[in-house]
Amino acid sequence: MRRTMVAGNWKMHGTRASVAELITGLSALTVPSGVDVAVFPSFLHIGQAIDGLKGQAIAVGAQNVAVQPEQGALTGEVASSQLADAGCTLVLVGHSERRQLIGESDEVLIRKFAAAQAQGLTPVLCVGETLEQRQAEQTLEVVGRQLGSVIEALGIEVFARAVIAYEPVWAIGTGLTATPQQAQDVHAAIRAQLAAENAEVAQGARLLYGGSVKAANAVELFGMPDIDGGLIGGASLNADEFGAIIRAAGN
Numbered sequence: 001m002r003r004t005m006v007a008g009n010w011k012m013h014g015t016r017a018s019v020a021e022l023i024t025g026l027s028a029l030t031v032p033s034g035v036d037v038a039v040f041p042s043f044l045h046i047g048q049a050i051d052g053l054k055g056q057a058i059a060v061g062a063q064n065v066a067v068q069p070e071q072g073a074l075t076g077e078v079a080s081s082q083l084a085d086a087g088c089t090l091v092l093v094g095h096s097e098r099r100q101l102i103g104e105s106d107e108v109l110i111r112k113f114a115a116a117q118a119q120g121l122t123p124v125l126c127v128g129e130t131l132e133q134r135q136a137e138q139t140l141e142v143v144g145r146q147l148g149s150v151i152e153a154l155g156i157e158v159f160a161r162a163v164i165a166y167e168p169v170w171a172i173g174t175g176l177t178a179t180p181q182q183a184q185d186v187h188a189a190i191r192a193q194l195a196a197e198n199a200e201v202a203q204g205a206r207l208l209y210g211g212s213v214k215a216a217n218a219v220e221l222f223g224m225p226d227i228d229g230g231l232i233g234g235a236s237l238n239a240d241e242f243g244a245i246i247r248a249a250g251n
């Protein structure tokens with residue numbers, strides 16, 4: 001039985017004051033027993049979140065990680081060993097904003113995925129198609145290629161210790177959401193791709209949906225058989241809304 005996960009990607013948002021307020025709100029939430037909750041603050045606020053959420057059932061992850069696991073001469077980067085030392089347990093890899101706006105290649109994100117696991121962090125691998133690709137009916141091909149590149153480089157077993165987030169690029173931060181059936185179709189294809197390599201890994205892998213998830217659409221999305229929770233952007237910056245999404249995951 002897979003546990004549901006609700007993860008909040010705070011992106012490049014927050015000040016010390018707004019993060020403190022968010023932490024206060026999150027600390028007041030009751031996390032349902034079958035749900036894992038995580039937040040991904042900016043690097044600057046990771047320590048504040050870890051300290052502020054001590055004793056809460058909320059894990060803290062990073063939005064990015066260096067390609068090498070050990071500390072070293074790599075100005076501006078943060079090693080997975082440093083994230084683990086700080087108390088992080090997860091890291092986002094291959095978010096579409098990094099693929100598209102920063103130009104992160106498959107080769108780079110594969111190294112980041114491996115660097116995260118080398119230090120015991122759980123990578124959350126983000127995959128998803130653009131609007132043009134969906135309209136050209138290339139969704140499954142694109143997502144299959146993104147996932148396949150990691151499987152090919154690192155092997156299927158790495159997905160026993162990873163989470164996959166399907167995030168259609170056209171739904172991120174746009175207010176547009178994939179319908180539950182559209183999301184389910186892609187999640188089923190992802191699970192089938194994993195199953196073709198290893199049925200046990202496929203059965204255990206948690207597949208999150210991301211793209212304008214809110215309390216209002218979470219119940220229907222999370223009710224689909226291959227959707228094991230959500231990666232939430234904008235709505236995770238509001239503790240009440242995020243709390244309502246967490247409750248939806250517990251239903």
Ligand code: PEP
Nearest residue numbers: 172173210211212233234
């Ligand atoms: C995201 O950035 O991962 C995301 C899903 O954002 P939003 O919920 O705002 O669409």
